[in-house]
Amino acid sequence: MKKILIPIDFSENAINAVNYALALFKDEFCKFYILHAYQEDIYLSTVPITREVIKEVIRAVGKDSQLQLKNTLKQIKKLSHNSKHVFKIISANNILVDEADRVVEEKNIDLIVMGTRGKTNNKKLTFGSHTLQVLKYVKCPVLVIPESYTYKEPDHILFATDYSIPYQQRELELLGEIASDNNSIVDLLYISEGNHLSLRQERNQSFIKENLRNTKVHFKITKDKNISNEIYRYIKDYETDLLVMINRRHSFLENILFQDNVDKIGLSINIPFLALQNMRRN
Template identity: 25%
Template structure:
């Protein structure tokens, strides 16, 4: 069973991510997709240890009605999105099991708890989320999810229109974990059987990089004889720009990067470069932990 967890906040970005996730799930023979909305009552969460007063004032009663109304509206939005996905699944002849969960609490805590319970193969999120892209991917919620979950996280750009994964670019730093990471990546994307492009960015052409590139290509050909894998060396001082141009030229559908728990960011990039790449990426970005850290 291929399981996908999709946290949603009903922004356009998260709704798009949920439809993308369903398209991914449909590719698997058996799949289960869980829509998760974390409802945070900021008034109630401000001081949860203080017991409620025996009698509410008029202003407190108004605040209580507002909170209840907001809860009802959020539940209605979750149900509406759930029904939209059910209709989409029917249209696509998808056999995906759809579920939804409405849970009160801090998003970063609820997502971690639900991931522990649901045990998804993949977490799919929109890139903007609550308010803007840097808060979602590099802010509290997604950073904590990436750092603490041993589960791949896939972020979907707001402008992305595709729904299928035919070509994947894996950014290599010629790390000794590359082979294991690529095996993990191919296993995760097995339902799509994509063409895999392993790329390494170098400031200038040098013999050592060429040797490492050929060694990686030979090893991958031996370990994955049935897979379509191409290794390429890109030249350029700007890593993000070089990747962007390659993605455009090769019509890549997804960019994959490994990350380390100690930093929470892609191993090939420093945090500022990683942020720039996500901000400007026109394709989904998959971040997963280095194999030895899982």
């Protein structure tokens, strides 16, 4: 059974991410963990926080979190009557990135699904602060869904990679399952100034080919010094439904995510985005 963690702040963006996950895995047996981490809400309380009232504020915020989770679960079950899906709600007095990391390890989560932005929904930002922290620091594949994105089967998947390091089989299997379940075409796009792969890159490419053997895969090489521009062009020209990238040390994606302002570099996409963390897990 696939285990999927969905952090939620009860915003429309969060519910939209839930809907996408339910549709994407409609044919799979899945256990969905719906998580609300409410520690930040404690200090947003209108009641002045003092030692005398802190316990009561924590209790009240925690109670409200549980209530909203239960109401959200009722809403989700009305939207989906899929017998292959089971749900568990988690309410935690913690910050989201730490609680997500804890749940990922404790429950052996396969995938995190969340909106690109939460209830603050600053349209000037590509990723909200919580999404950005999860992308940066939680050792698990993360699928982010743009605001108001209407589910569409991922017929065409773009996997932008440089083949520079070995991939994790578990994560490639996840991608392979998504692609095979939707009869997707996967384009492996290598953006480089040269036309040839090194022996190491060829081995890594072969590893992908083996793990995606049940998938239609096209291997392509393109030249462009501006990687983001090439990705945007490809998404537009080939009507791409899902972008996949690796978040590893010294990767293009890591360089973007760890900038003070992601949007100065330019990673503004309007399709779902799957970041494979490519880190070893048990």
